[in-house]
Amino acid sequence: MATCVVTGGAGFLGSHLCEELLARGNRVICVDNLETGTLANIAHLRDPRFVHLNIDIIEPYFIEEPIDCVYHFASPASPIDYLRIPLQTLKVGSYGTHHTLGLAKRHRARFLTASTSEVYGDPQVHPQPESYWGHVNPIGPRGVYDEAKRFGEALTMAYHRQQGVDTAIVRIFNTYGPRMRARDGRAIPTFLRQALQDQPITVFGDGSQTRSFCYVEDLVRGIVALAESGHHDPVNIGNPNEFTLLELAQTVIEVSGSSSPIVFEELPVDDPQVRQPDITRARELLGWEPTVELREGLRRTIAQAGRDALTGTR
Numbered sequence: 001m002a003t004c005v006v007t008g009g010a011g012f013l014g015s016h017l018c019e020e021l022l023a024r025g026n027r028v029i030c031v032d033n034l035e036t037g038t039l040a041n042i043a044h045l046r047d048p049r050f051v052h053l054n055i056d057i058i059e060p061y062f063i064e065e066p067i068d069c070v071y072h073f074a075s076p077a078s079p080i081d082y083l084r085i086p087l088q089t090l091k092v093g094s095y096g097t098h099h100t101l102g103l104a105k106r107h108r109a110r111f112l113t114a115s116t117s118e119v120y121g122d123p124q125v126h127p128q129p130e131s132y133w134g135h136v137n138p139i140g141p142r143g144v145y146d147e148a149k150r151f152g153e154a155l156t157m158a159y160h161r162q163q164g165v166d167t168a169i170v171r172i173f174n175t176y177g178p179r180m181r182a183r184d185g186r187a188i189p190t191f192l193r194q195a196l197q198d199q200p201i202t203v204f205g206d207g208s209q210t211r212s213f214c215y216v217e218d219l220v221r222g223i224v225a226l227a228e229s230g231h232h233d234p235v236n237i238g239n240p241n242e243f244t245l246l247e248l249a250q251t252v253i254e255v256s257g258s259s260s261p262i263v264f265e266e267l268p269v270d271d272p273q274v275r276q277p278d279i280t281r282a283r284e285l286l287g288w289e290p291t292v293e294l295r296e297g298l299r300r301t302i303a304q305a306g307r308d309a310l311t312g313t314r
């Protein structure tokens, strides 16, 4: 039985990852200070092989028992969170990543860090392959997240090259599914909350900006495949089917049977115009590709999360 550490394991993606790792027969140590996560996300993981440690990884931390694999997911991830706590976002991406890489080094464990499509910023290349270096505004409000993730990637490669740590980097594109927070500010939870209450759906700008949405089960499968591979270079994991935000709003209305009107609001600063992963590398190296399309993923999200959770009334 392998032992896996998941930092950020009580968050949206981390909790799904903990669940999958347990299902595959691993022991799982979830390290999470509940800054943006919640115990409710892991309450169902009642298993003697699962433990939650309430640790802030910005400070040095140690785990005594042997560890085989470290999945580093702790970081504020939604704009509402990283704009609220910009300094913690920079610290968790720098000190937090440093301490977690140190943990992996001491235990000679495989280390996988959750990076993001935001390292591409407002991309000038479309779709985005891993070889594209990005177009990021370091001093804009979003810079705290984008640059923390870019620094995290640089630190990960330095630990690999200089210290011999067995590292992997996954660049995650917008992912959705049950356990998203109703008010985390991201497009799908916001649109679902509004649609399920028949309230106006707020689309930023004219809704022509695009995003590509990956269902959480597809993402987790790709992440585990990358961790189990021997690859060190970044790998995009996301669904290449691209939608405008207006199309997304219309699809959410259709799937939820809502009567919500669509209204338009001001575009946030540095909001990327396009976002679409080039997943050639994931296909070739991991044999991975997504299988759940948007309508199906939205249906599953509504069925599994339930109306109360999605509207934030529970």
Ligand code: NAD
Pocket: 007, 008, 009, 010, 011, 012, 013, 014, 031, 032, 033, 034, 035, 036, 037, 038, 055, 056, 057, 058, 072, 073, 074, 075, 076, 077, 078, 092, 096, 114, 115, 116, 117, 171, 172, 173, 174, 175, 176
């Ligand atoms: P989330 O906010 O639900 O989860 C993040 C978790 O990290 C939370 O449980 C939070 O409590 C924990 N955390 C934050 N700071 C911490 C600290 N200092 N010490 C210990 N724990 C801390 O976000 P998510 O959407 O699940 O994202 C998880 C990871 O995936 C993040 O690193 C994020 O950047 C990355 N990512 C997510 C997406 C997406 O679409 N959800 C896209 C790209 C990248």
